[in-house]
Every structure is written in structure tokens, then in C-alpha cells.
Amino acid sequence: MNIYTLIMLFFIIAVYLVETAANLLNVKNISNNIPPEFDGYFDREKYSKAQEYLKANTKLSVISSTFFLTAQIIFIVLKGFNYVNTIAVSFSFGTILTGLVFAGIVFSAFEILKIPFSVYSVFIIEENFGFNKMNVKTFISDLLKSWIITAIIGAVIFAAILWLFANVYRYAWLYAFAAIVIFELFITFIAPVTIMPLFNKYTSLEDGELKNSIEEYAKKENFKMKGLFKMDGSKRSTKSNAFFTGFGKFRRIVLFDTLIQKHTVDGLTSILAHEMGHFKLGHIVKHIIFSSALSGIMLFIFSLLIDKAWLYDAFFMRTQDIYAGIIFFSFLYAPVSLIISPILSYFSRKHEYEADLYSITTYRKPQAMINALKKLSVDNMSNLYPHKFKVFLEYSHPPVLERIKAINRIKLG
Template sequence: MNALGILILALLVTRSLISSIADYLNLKALRHQLPDQFTGWYDPAQYARSQAYLRANTHLGWGVEIFDLAVLLLFWFGGGFAWLDGWVSGLVLSPVPSGLIYIGVLVLLKGLLTLPFGLYATFGIEARFGFNKTTWRIYLADKLKALLLGIVIGGPLLAAVLFFFNHAGDRAWCYAWGFTVGVMLLMQYIAPTWIMPLFNRFKPLPDGPLRDAITAYANSIGFALDNIFVMDGSKRSTKANAFFSGFGRYRRIVLFDTLVDKHTVEELVAVLAHEMGHFKRHHIVKMLLIGTAQAGLMFFVLSRFISYPGLFAAFYVPEVSVHAGLVFFGLLYAPMDMVLSIAVNGLSRRHEFEADRFAMQTAREGGRALAAALKKLTVDNLSNLQPHPFYVFLNYSHPPVLQRIEALAGL
């Protein structure tokens, strides 16, 4: 193994260790005493269940982390990358089809190897704690649909990247970046109307007090709104949520049916006021621009490594190729991406506070109603009330719920 291989190995192991340490600290931060803000919301037995839920998911996460790293190292040092590259080369295809097969085989193998963990998470942990409503038929159908979407959408995107880096020379990274950003923007339009309905049913919110209240609030802040839908989230889980998707006339508000069933009209309006706050404070555009910049940085760095012989020698592959270079660069770039995600998550947490403030200032009883909604969601989803600060720093895109409630109380 050369020096670059040693560096990649050290970075991958370090990333796994940091993630595991954060998980360990998060478990050690658990306290038996219920925070005062949740007195009357959590009973002792349910609070204990929330902590057991966290432990179960953390232990599963450790298992996945160890398994993934072990399989990668076995494949790496067992010459798997070189063997697969030799097999693909023997097919005597042009660079783009060869690359699609090479990367497709790796993705398929990873999906099959990690499938048991996904099954256990859904039909083991989620079922044990009363969340899972997914049947085997729905689960398998979801996997098949996701696979087909990966082929239909991911295949052409990967083919374009392979083509550019095989044929476009020094400007390949610019073309790949532009094409990828174009796909990202296109997905903002086609996902709400074409992709999400493949997995769930979306019914217009019927006329009544809730629709009237949402429409009146949207009008009061000058937010054009026509599409309000209820999604049948209950067919997979008892957990509740709400989200926005799309842009322009393709923009829609989506409420999980589980959310509508468990919250008052004022609480639902406050939740949507928070989501509208993201639009009014331009958070969506800012995060899209940051994602665009991240993609550009990744493709630029990729252009400096994709044909570097030392990178291929690190993985015992004798021949330089674009498809193998993409895979090896992904392993090299992963720790850097982790650092970038920490910065993006920090900005996202600040955005969440700003959206909470917007809801409090613009919705009727926004602060009280949003705090009540956050408490209900936390209890119903068995969320961790007191995560360790290092775990939050590393993983959270939203502030811990206690910080959000305290901020609402102090506004």
C-alpha cells in the first residue's frame, strides 16, 4: 500500500471512530430525570421507552458502521476492486457502459449486503416500539421503485459524468457540475408531481376549519398558496411530519395524516408558519446555492484526482479508468464531505431558529402553539430530549427540541 492508501485508510477509520465516539457520548448523556419543560407530556414509562429507542438505534448504527468498514476493507485488501475492473474490461465495452456496469455492480452489492440491517430497523426496532405500519409488500415495492428510479434518474446522470470525464478534458468538471446542478433543479419540479406519488397518495386537504385557517394565514403574510395535500404516511409509520416541496406553481404543502390526526388547528398552522418562514427568509434558496457550491468543489477536486496513478495503486488497480477513479475518489472525499456537512448543519440549525421566530411573530399564538406542537412531535416520535452537544455538532440539522422551546419562550 502506498502513502495515499494509508492516508485514505486512516481517514476512513478516523471518521468511523469520531462517529462512534459521538454515539457513545450521546448515550452517556441520557438522564433519568425528565426535563421540566416536558412535565405532564411524558410519563415515566414512555420517557424510559424513548431512551430505550435511542439505545436500540445506536447499537444498530454501530453494527452497520463496523460491518460497512469490515466489508470495504475485505474487498479492498482482497483485490476486489482490481478483480471487478478486470472483469468489466473483459467485456470490451466503451468507457461509459463499462463505468455504468462497474459502479452499478458495487451499488447493487452494497444494497444487498446492507438489506438485512434495513429489514431489522423496520420490522425489528420500529415494530417493537410501535411505529412500523409497513407491510412486507409495501417494503419490497418501495425497494423496487427506488431501484427503478435509481436506474432511470441516476443512470443518465452517472453516464453524463462518465462521458464528460472521458471526453471533455480539463473542462470536464465544469460540464459535470453544470449538468448535475441542472438535474438538481429539475428534481425540484418533477419530484412533487411525479416521483413522490409513486410511494404515497396525496389528497387535497378538504374544505373546513383547517384549510380556512392555513389559507387565511398564508394570505396574511403574502404567501401564494394553492396546493395543500394530506399524505398517507400512516401506511408506513405512526410518526408525523409536514414539509414543503417544489417551486413556483409546483410548490405544495404536505401534511402527514398522522400529523393532522394528533394536532389542533392552531398547532398545525404554527408548524406550517415555521415552514413558510424558511421560504420568507430565503433559506431554501441559500441551501440550494450552498449545495451547488459543494457540488462544484467536489467536481473540481475530483478532476485533480480522477486520473492520478497513485490513487489507483492505493487500491491495487493497475489500469487508470474514470469509473474506478470515481469510486476511489468517493472514499477519499468522504471525510472531507463530513467536515462540510458539519458546517452546513450548523447553518441549518440557525435557519431553524429563524423559522421558529418567524412563526411566533406572524401566526396567532405562534410561539405557544409551535412549542406545543414540538412537544407532541417529540413525545410521539420518542425523540431524544437531551442529546450530547458533540453529537448535535456532528449530526443535527435541527436544534435540540429543548433549545427550540427555550428560544420560543424567550422571544
């Protein structure tokens, strides 16, 4: 074993330890006291059920990450990548096709190993806690559809990057960057009308009190909507959500049918005002710019490392093939992402506070918003007392009690 392998394994293990520590601290932080804000929302029984739910999910996540860590280490140390490459090369295809076979084998193996964990998550945990509405048929068809979509999108991007790095020597990363940004924008525009309907049914929100309330608010705020949709989230889970997607012609607001069933018109309009806030405050554009910049930086670093022998030595590869380099580079990305993801999460939480503020100052119904947030937390069995370290590492939304406190501090003139 060479020093590069050891350094790389050290990083993989370090990431695992940090994430596992956050998970364990999070479970230790559970409190038996129902916060006074939730009086009348959580009864003792439901509250302890929510804590059991957190424990069950944490246990599964620790078991699965331990399994994948072990599998990765064994695969790397037994020179698995070099073995997969001998299979890929044996077809005598050109570089791009060989690369697609190589990546295809690696990713298929990973996807197949993931299946038992998602089966357990959906049919044991979600089922036992009364969330699951999915039957085996939906589960399998979801899996197949997402595989086909990922395979098509992944193959196109992977082939494009391979082609650029093999044919445009100078500034290949810059061309690859441009290609990825164009592709990302394309997907953002068309996903709501092409990909998402493959998984769920979207129907226009029917006329009535709710639609009137939302349209009236949107008109007052000069917000042009291209569509207000109801999604059949109840097909998979009793959990609820609302989101905003697409741009321009494809811009649409989507409410889960499960959300509509459980909330008041004022509560739902507050939630939508929050979603519109994300748009009005430029959060969505900021997010696209930031993640594009990130892919640009990654591709640039990749272009510097691609021909370094140590990258291939670390994974016991006998040849230096760019397609394998891309996969190895993604391993180096794990420790980098441990640093980047808290930064992204920090900004995401900041945006959540801003969108709440937007909702309260424009729709002006703080109590309706607070009640909706409480109801959402109870219905989705959210953890009311997440550990600070867990929040720091990966929480895209602030813990609900802090959101409520922040809303209570807003002064309406």
C-alpha cells in the same frame, strides 16, 4: 500494501471512530429526569421507552457501521475493485457502458448488504416500539422502486460525467457542474409531481377548520400556495411530519395524515407558518446554492485528481479508468464530509431558529407552537438530551428543549 492505501484506510477508520464516539457519548448522556417543560406530556413509562428506543437505534447503527467498515477494508485489501473491473471489462463494451457495469456491481453489492439492517430497523425496532405500519409488501415495493429510480438517475449522471471527462478535456468539470445543477433543479421541480407520488398518496386537504385557518394565514402573509396536501404517512409509520416542496407551479405544502390526527388547528397552523418561514426567508434557495457550489468544488478537485496514479494505486487498480476514479474519489469524500456536514448542520439549525421566529412573529401563538413541538417529540420519541458532540456533528434541527427556550425568549410587541 502501499502508503496511499494506508493513508486512505487511516481516514476511513478515523471517520468511523469519530462517528462511533459521538454515538456512544450520546447514549451516555441519557438522563432519567423528565425535564419540567415536559410535565404532563411524558409519563415515566413512555419516557424510559423513549430512552430504550434511542439505545436500540444506536446499537444498530454502531453494528452496521462496524460491519460496513470491515467489509470495505477487506474488499479494498483483497483488491476487489480490480477484480470487479476485470468482470466489467470482459463484456468488451465501450468506456461508458463498462463504467456503468463497474459502478452497477459495486452499488448493487452495497445495496444488498444494506437490506438486513433495514429489515431489522423496520420490522424489529420500529415494530417493537409501535411505530411501524409497513407490511412486507410495502417494504419490498419501496425497495424496488427506489432502486429503479436511483439506477436511472445515477446512470444518467454517471454516464454524463464519464462522457464529459472522456471527450471535453479542458473544463470538463465545469460542463459536468452545469449538467448537475440543471439536473438538480429539474428534479426539484418535478419530483413532487412525479417521483414522490410513486411512494405515497397525496390528496388535497379537505375543507374545514384546518384548511380555513391555513388559508387565512397564508393570505394575511401574502403567501401564494399552489397546493395544500395530505400525505398517507400512516401507510408506513405512526411518526409524523410536515414539509414544503417544489417551486413555482409545483410548490406545495404537505402534511402527514398522522400529524393532522394528533395536533390542534393552532398547532398545525404554527407548524405550517414555520415551513412557510423557510421559504420566505430564502432558506430553500440558499440550500440549493450552497449544495450546488459544493458539487462544483468537488468536481473541480476531482478533475485535479482524476489522472493521478496514486488514486488508483491506493485501491490496487491496474488500470486508470475514469469510472473507477469517480468511485475512489467518493472514498476520499468521507473525511471531507466529516468537516462539511457540521457546517451544513450548523446553518440548518440556524435556519430552524429563524423559521420558528418567523412563525411566532407572524402567527403569534407561541404556546401552540411549543405544545406542538412537545407533542412531536413525545410522539416520535425524540432524544431530549442529545450530546453536544452529536448535535455538532449531524443535528439538522436544534434539540427541542433549546427550541422551546428560544421561542420563550421571543418578545411579541
